[in-house]
Amino acid sequence: MTARPPVPYDGRHVLADFHGCAAPLDDIGLVERALRDAAQAAGATILDLDLHHFGPGQGVTGVALLAESHLSIHTWPEHDYAALDLFLCGRRHDIDGALQVLADAFAPSDIARRTIARGYGVAALVE
Numbered sequence: 001m002t003a004r005p006p007v008p009y010d011g012r013h014v015l016a017d018f019h020g021c022a023a024p025l026d027d028i029g030l031v032e033r034a035l036r037d038a039a040q041a042a043g044a045t046i047l048d049l050d051l052h053h054f055g056p057g058q059g060v061t062g063v064a065l066l067a068e069s070h071l072s073i074h075t076w077p078e079h080d081y082a083a084l085d086l087f088l089c090g091r092r093h094d095i096d097g098a099l100q101v102l103a104d105a106f107a108p109s110d111i112a113r114r115t116i117a118r119g120y121g122v123a124a125l126v127e
Contacts, residue, residue: 011069011089011118014099018082020109025075025082028053028060034105035064035071042088042098044068068093073102082106087118 023030028051039046044066051062059075069087076082084102088095103111 010091011087012095013116013118014084014086014095015114015116016084016086016099016102017112018084018103018106018108018110019080019112021075021080021082022107022109023105025059025077025080025106026053026057030105031060031062031073031075034102035062035073037105038071038086038098038101039064039066041101042068042071042086042093042095044071044088044093044098071098082108089119 025031032049032051035049036046045068046064047067048065049062050065051060053060057077059077061072061074063070063072066088068089070085071087072085074083084099086095086098088098099113
């Protein structure tokens, strides 16, 4: 009997830079709501959410640990800038919907986005 190759594992990894954010990037409540709403929009399951605020006027770092992988953010309010990392497994999850929710929450004037296809049996694709 010949072994069949495994079904390709589908993962999408989006790195996004939000420049010129109009929202208050030092608002830990906003960051938490945005991550929760993004996970919901993606159809993902939050296992844990951890945030750290660096102090008044300072940024927030946070990660939503998902059953399907993760969403993370690092903010620099003094530069109106946020760096985001979204990794979701499976085609049924809407990574574009998650990114749109985050864009709506932080209102960037410009978004630089890179998408990487990840997993065994998946050819690398960088946008």
